[in-house]
Amino acid sequence: MAMRQQVFLWVALALMLANQALAQGAPGPRGPTEVGVMTVTQEDVPYTVTLPGRAIAYQQTSIRPQVGGEVLEITYDPGKSVKAGDLLFRLDPETLAAALAAAEAAVIGAEASLTEAQNTVTRYRRLEGSGVSAVDRASAEVAVRQAEADVKSAEAARDSARLALERTEITSPLDGMADVAAVSVGDLVTASQSEALTTITQLDPIYIDVSESSARMLRNRARINAGQLTASREVQTQLILETGEEYHGTGRIVSPGISVSSTTGTVPIRLQFDNPEGVILPGQFLRLKLTLGTTRAVLVPQRATSRASDGTLTAFVAREGKAAQVTLNETGSYRNSWIVIQGITPGEQLILDGLDDLRADAEITTVPVTIDAEGVVREVPESADKTAAGEG
Template identity: 55%
Template sequence: MASRRTARTVRVLAAAVALTLSQTPMLLAQQQGAGAAREVGVVTLEASDVPYSVTLPGRSTAFEEVAIRPRVAGVISEILYEPGSDVQKGDVLFRIDGDTYQADVDAAEADVAGAEAALRSAETTLSRYEKLVGTGVTAADVDTATVDVMQAKATLSAAKAALELAKLDLERTEITSPIDGIALLPEVSVGDLVTANQSDELTTVTRIDPIYVDVQESITRIQQTRDRLDQGSLTRGDRIEAELELETGRMFEGQGTFVSPPVSVSTTTGTSVVRLRFDNPRRGILPGQFLRVKLTFGTTPSILVPQGATSRASDGTLTAFVYAGGKAEKRTLSSQGSYDNAWIVTEGVEAGEQLIVDGLRNLQSGAAVSPVEVTISETGVVTRADGTPESFGGAPSSGDSTGNEG
């Protein structure tokens, strides 16, 4: 029995030794492979002047908007426009029954005629008295005639003023548009009684070409931008460019111009309002819309690092790998926003260094790597310099977050 157990033990040991010897070449090969440098795709970083832009929320406001109200009382006799139609300055929108006002004009004209006749009579009397002074007409009579002429002139002036007022009231029975624009629905109907300068408007005329867009910006960022301009880290452009993004994400055609710079700060939000003006010939923007405005202040010297080649840790730290001395070296980056799917990096990498953009999966700092020049498209597709679309190991490890900031 003991001899049989000994024989079995010997056979087991022999089998174990044989298995170990058979796996030794494989283990050696794996160890040699682990020590070999892995290929990674790299691009050479270049310094460039990158546009410095900020995107702000905004709201559109009519260029001009006027509430139409009557200046005289009466009954609406006509509505002379189509709701929603274009009207020009001076176009008649409403007409008030003007019979009473025409009668007032006729009466005022009669008063003027009477005052003119009275003045002629007084002037004739004064002229006759001046010729008869000393022959039955005293100096007192001449003085009285002079006063009568002056009173007649004053009466005539008052009558003419009353006539002008009567004519103005008659003209105001035709209610016109004071601006070019679009006339909205009327708030009254024919036959309605209106009063002079009433609080309720008859309609509203709105001009939306051009149109204003008001945006709010933090006073802190405004001051930071001014500091960068003063320090020279931001180069001012010929003009501040303003682009408008619609709710659909489509960019609005045309550039905006500044109307009002920030002149005050809200005590509750700490923001300032900036007003821009955009041409709106096709009326693609209506008052009250919420929009996004991209403002480009100038350019800043920096390096563009593709977002797909970076990782962002849970604490917000932005990192990337560069090829240095045959190894992958992890760098911490300082960025100032993004541009065309790339981070605008001001610290952490230098122009001329090789950024690892592919083969990032499970890559560790200090790992031996072999760089292969590649190109990267705007959409993040990596291709070898010879045109071969081949990956070197995929995207960054899942432990880090990548993509857009914030």
């Protein structure tokens, strides 16, 4: 029994010592939290929309033979540029050359028949009334007209045969890049076959196709009418490659879109960009930034904000020595900042630093800070702060 009482005494003593230690180590009342603030101002901010896009060839043609024959020669190097009129393929001309020779002979024969018919008419006109009747003369004149028709038909057949022979040399119809040939020397091809021999693609300039939401287009138009957005005279374009690099070629809108897709609710827009180096290839996916104008707004650094699960964007401002949480209405981003048109007014002090565990209505002391383009916050030197205060 005495042993049990002794254990209880030791436990009670340990608890007493622990409570004393906790009481000594507990912090006293917390003072105001030091936070870094910057004064926000209203400025003209470029209004930019970013759209996904895809590159489309400016011109692209499939090369197919217009006559049949055996492929004798492939005269171009795949992947290299060709000019309009450059020879690509040469087909066996022997059969068509023989057909041309026969057609030329037919022309000569038809011309001889015409000459004979004309001579007969001349003779009949001279002998009419002395052994040659008017009926005979009329029949001879009909024979002349028939011979003339035969000459024209023979000439047409000759021209067609000559054209067919010329088409054994297949040339490029445009400037561009030639794809790999789908045939080899010795293959037999037919006129207007379904399979193309190769493809010629013009890469400079190149089209970029994007789609814009019709709903956003209507909202932007309403903002322009309300004076919240000042439209630019000319839309500025910036193309971003798949690597994230900015493409420095110049672009312009060639088709602004005149219909809305019934399935996606978007309006197709086509732009044209210079592509002298062939950096952009058909089928590539890119991003296009369109600067539509400027809007009067407050730029709020993104690091000073937080977004709730329902999409609400909030930030803290310093008001009368306390942190006040405000809800922001933004219309996009610009240089790592939100473009805010409602929720914060010019001249207010936005809390940039010391946001960890900060709560609304918490007491604060403020320190002027700045933020650079990389999002790094630095305190304002005391001399600069005094100078700014003096200027104010």
